[in-house]
Amino acid sequence: MRLAIMITVLLALAGATRAFDLGTEAGPKPVVDVPINVPGDRQGGDTILDAMPITIPGEDTGSTAGYGDDYDEVCPYTGSTSPDVVYTVTPAVDVVVDVDMLGSTFDTKIYVYDDELNLLACNDDYYADYVSRIEELALVGGTDHYIVVDGYGGDFGDYVITISAFEPCEITHWPWFVDEGEPPLTIDYEDTWNGGCNTDPENPPFQPGHGHAIDGVSGFYLYQGSSRRDTDWFEFVLPQDGYPVYAEAEVESYLFELGPADCGSVDVVQSVVIEECSEGTLWLTGTPGSTVWLWFGPTTFSAPDGSDVYEYDYWIHFGWFPSATENQSWSEIKALFR
Numbered sequence: 001m002r003l004a005i006m007i008t009v010l011l012a013l014a015g016a017t018r019a020f021d022l023g024t025e026a027g028p029k030p031v032v033d034v035p036i037n038v039p040g041d042r043q044g045g046d047t048i049l050d051a052m053p054i055t056i057p058g059e060d061t062g063s064t065a066g067y068g069d070d071y072d073e074v075c076p077y078t079g080s081t082s083p084d085v086v087y088t089v090t091p092a093v094d095v096v097v098d099v100d101m102l103g104s105t106f107d108t109k110i111y112v113y114d115d116e117l118n119l120l121a122c123n124d125d126y127y128a129d130y131v132s133r134i135e136e137l138a139l140v141g142g143t144d145h146y147i148v149v150d151g152y153g154g155d156f157g158d159y160v161i162t163i164s165a166f167e168p169c170e171i172t173h174w175p176w177f178v179d180e181g182e183p184p185l186t187i188d189y190e191d192t193w194n195g196g197c198n199t200d201p202e203n204p205p206f207q208p209g210h211g212h213a214i215d216g217v218s219g220f221y222l223y224q225g226s227s228r229r230d231t232d233w234f235e236f237v238l239p240q241d242g243y244p245v246y247a248e249a250e251v252e253s254y255l256f257e258l259g260p261a262d263c264g265s266v267d268v269v270q271s272v273v274i275e276e277c278s279e280g281t282l283w284l285t286g287t288p289g290s291t292v293w294l295w296f297g298p299t300t301f302s303a304p305d306g307s308d309v310y311e312y313d314y315w316i317h318f319g320w321f322p323s324a325t326e327n328q329s330w331s332e333i334k335a336l337f338r
Helices: 330-335
Strands: 008-013 016-021 058-063 085-089 095-100 108-113 119-123 133-139 145-151 158-165 213-223 226-229 232-237 243-249 253-259 267-274 280-284 291-298 309-318
Touching: 058 085, 085 158, 108 133, 119 133, 145 158, 213 291, 232 309, 243 253, 243 267, 253 280, 267 280, 291 309
Parallel strands: none
Antiparallel strands: 008 016, 058 158, 085 145, 095 133, 095 158, 108 119, 108 145, 213 226, 213 309, 232 291, 243 280, 243 309, 253 267, 253 291
16 A cells, blocks of 8 residues: 655745645645635525526636535545535537636635536645646536535635636657656556655655656546545766756646655755646755655646546656757757757
């Protein structure tokens, strides 16, 4: 059984404190109070029976204060006592969309049902501030779909909902990169491949780093009914002080430098967020010849579309990319291969 270490490190980012977790499962979230039924302006419908229409693309703002608590789904938390608001969307043709709550001021949850009230997707925490987003959701043309804006626990407040056509993200695959080799993710996946301290704290398995450029796969899977994420751990010997590690991914991910190299006390030394289909870089400093641990994995614990199994591509490159003798930026080098 895959072990989920719950190591939380507090780092100061942009003047705020942010917690990083190296494990595979989501830990407990802060408990919030049940809201008082405060009268408020009514934007979406109170239930599916009086759902408010919204278009594609479309956006609406409002507050969940004053609505009833009618819906709840596990994604991955349940037990919500928050008021919820309902929208309906009926695309003219089959379409794939993103549903985004970015800009909302509370800990949101969102669910999407079809016209027979089958759950199509749900999400609790996509962003670091616990705001939700569902990606790559397929909707059937000419059919009603219901979007529920809810909150975690008893949380409620002002929300922003945006629906837009899904734009696929495809990263660059380089011909000289080595395949990571991890087996496909499945329901109840037993991870024994480069899972580091999450797999076996006594003899943690790592992927070798220095001298390699790796095409990898990460993602999410259901294990005994709970959502987990795949975390990949790398180990290499630092060749020099001042050494770059580059990465790109199809889903927002973290790249961490860890230390010390001990599962019993490992912490995050530094981090970078790899935005969707954007490159990120960690600059490693230290004594040449010292052992470095790196961690790669999703920033969240459940799939962006709420599915039971979800895989996405990434790559990680240790050291400088090959370039011409004249000075060129990495973006200029990359452009040569497009």
